[in-house]
Amino acid sequence: MTTRFAEPMSRLIEELRKLPGIGTKSAQRVAFHVLRSSDEDARDLAHAIEQLKKHLRLCSICNNITDVDPCNYCSNPTRNQRLICVLEEPTNIATIEKTRNYNGVYHVLHGTLSPVNGVGPEQLRIANLLTRANGLTEVDEIILATSPTTEGEATANYIAHELHRVNPALPVSRIATGVPAGSDIEYADEVTMSRAMEHRRAL
Secondary structure, X not given: OOXXXXXXXXXXXXXXXXXXXXXXXXXXXXXXXHHHOOHHHHHHHHHHHHHHHHHOEEOOOOOOEEOOOOOOOOOOOOOEEEEEEEEOOOOHHHHHHHHOOOOEEEEEOOOOOEHHHOEOHHHOOOHHHHHHHOOOOOOOEEEEOOOOOHHHHHHXXXXXXXXXXXXXXXXXXXXXXXOOOOOOHHHOOHHHHHHHHHOOEEO
């Protein structure tokens, strides 16, 4: 028999179920936690979500999530603006930064190519990467640091082809296999990620 909840509880559970990794049981636990919380905690949570949506945006240069435009990486004069590391998601930036061996800038795709799920080049932030690479600004190298999954490899190969099309002389490299094939770059440890960046290969 399906458990029936009061309409406000059912609505919150349904909204929580839309979050990645949250199933029905987890959504119910979170919803009841919110219900048991103080009014102040509930208001703080709602306010934090509201402020997140109100003040965060995508950097107009690299697509990183930021509250200033351009973001802190793109506007930092101490970083090498001619070295661009291409990543799947904004969360991947922290993984690269942990290595303390990279001082370039980033470009975030917000996903990978996945025809099965209806994700093609038009759904990814590739167009402004090609703009950055086509000679309007000087670029010494573009590092493709998508995860070594089927989708990540397909995305890297597609982008490498497009980059060479708009700028045949542009050095394009792929991170080395220090990151295990089939894994997600977000979960790579510092040593593994450092080796992958150090031993990247040209494409």
